[in-house]
Amino acid sequence: xxxxxxxxxTEGMRYLIIGGCTTLVxxxxxxxxxxxxxxxxxxxxxxxxxxxxxxAYITNKLIVFRSHxxxxxxxxxxxxxxxxxxxxxxxxxxxxxxxxxxxxxxxxMIAKLxxxxxxxxGNYFISRFIVFRDRK
Numbered sequence: 001x002x003x004x005x006x007x008x009x010t011e012g013m014r015y016l017i018i019g020g021c022t023t024l025v026x027x028x029x030x031x032x033x034x035x036x037x038x039x040x041x042x043x044x045x046x047x048x049x050x051x052x053x054x055x056a057y058i059t060n061k062l063i064v065f066r067s068h069x070x071x072x073x074x075x076x077x078x079x080x081x082x083x084x085x086x087x088x089x090x091x092x093x094x095x096x097x098x099x100x101x102x103x104x105x106x107x108x109m110i111a112k113l114x115x116x117x118x119x120x121x122g123n124y125f126i127s128r129f130i131v132f133r134d135r136k
Contacts, residue, residue: 011128014064019120021059026052027112034108041108045097046090053086056123065132078131085126089119 029051033044057079061067069075096115100106106114 015124018059018064022052022056023116023120025055030112041101042098045094049090049093057082060127067132081131085131089122093119
């Protein structure tokens with residue numbers, strides 16, 4: 001049991017759990033906007049990504065990377081790096097959903113899920129080596 005708890009406390013496992021939660025937030029908001037509100041797929045995608053980015057910053061900072069900033073300037077720089085990095089992967093996600101849904105004519109949820117694999121992997125490496133690199 002001690003070994004299992006130790007494994008769950010590794011950065012990689014914390015990222016997988018929080019990354020899964022972030023993906024779930026993204027997908028639930030997306031599905032709600034597309035299927036309940038009947039908002040345009042591409043608009044729904046952008047809104048769901050923005051909500052997921054906010055959730056991801058808070059949870060990655062506090063739980064995954066356990067980042068502490070000693071000043072407001074440090075916090076602002078970290079937040080800008082995070083949002084900038086997520087905007088890069090957002091481009092992959094928006095472009096991927098557009099391509100799979102609008103061009104390849106696949107279901108909107110298939111389009112969204114297909115892009116998530118690349119985005120989650122890319123986000124981990126960007127967060128680990130660029131955003132939260134200055135952790136103490």
